[in-house]
Amino acid sequence: MKKEKITKKSEEMGKRDQYTIVLEGVRSDIKGIAEGVMMANEKMDRGFKEINEKFDSHIKENQESFGLINKKFELVDKRFESVDKKFDKVNENLQLMRTEISLIRHNQITRDEFKFLEDRVFNIEKKLAK
Numbered sequence: 437m438k439k440e441k442i443t444k445k446s447e448e449m450g451k452r453d454q455y456t457i458v459l460e461g462v463r464s465d466i467k468g469i470a471e472g473v474m475m476a477n478e479k480m481d482r483g484f485k486e487i488n489e490k491f492d493s494h495i496k497e498n499q500e501s502f503g504l505i506n507k508k509f510e511l512v513d514k515r516f517e518s519v520d521k522k523f524d525k526v527n528e529n530l531q532l533m534r535t536e537i538s539l540i541r542h543n544q545i546t547r548d549e550f551k552f553l554e555d556r557v558f559n560i561e562k563k564l565a566k
Contacts, residue, residue: 545553
């Protein structure tokens with residue numbers, strides 16, 4: 437019986453050793469996976485940091501460009517205001533000219549009236565010349 441007990445104990449110890457070896461292998465694998473995940477996280481963090489820096493750089497460049505564009509639009513707006521004022525002045529002058537032309541047309545005499553006035557002036561000149 438002693439042999440059986442020793443054999444059973446040996447078998448149990450053998451199984452424990454096998455489990456221990458398997459567990460150590462699993463631990464080692466898990467440790468390797470964890471290190472791989474940490475390396476991947478660090479690499480991703482570096483990549484995201486690089487992307488964020490580039491993105492921030494592009495945003496700053498775009499903001500500067502938009503600032504310049506806004507200044508140019510302000511200048512264009514001022515020029516349009518100036519041109520608008522000039523057109524208003526031209527329009528006022530055009531309205532005055534239309535009014536004057538309308539008065540001239542209204543007061544215009546016919547050819548017969550002109551001929552009559554011309555003859556009258558001629559007769560007056562003749563009388564004054566005597």
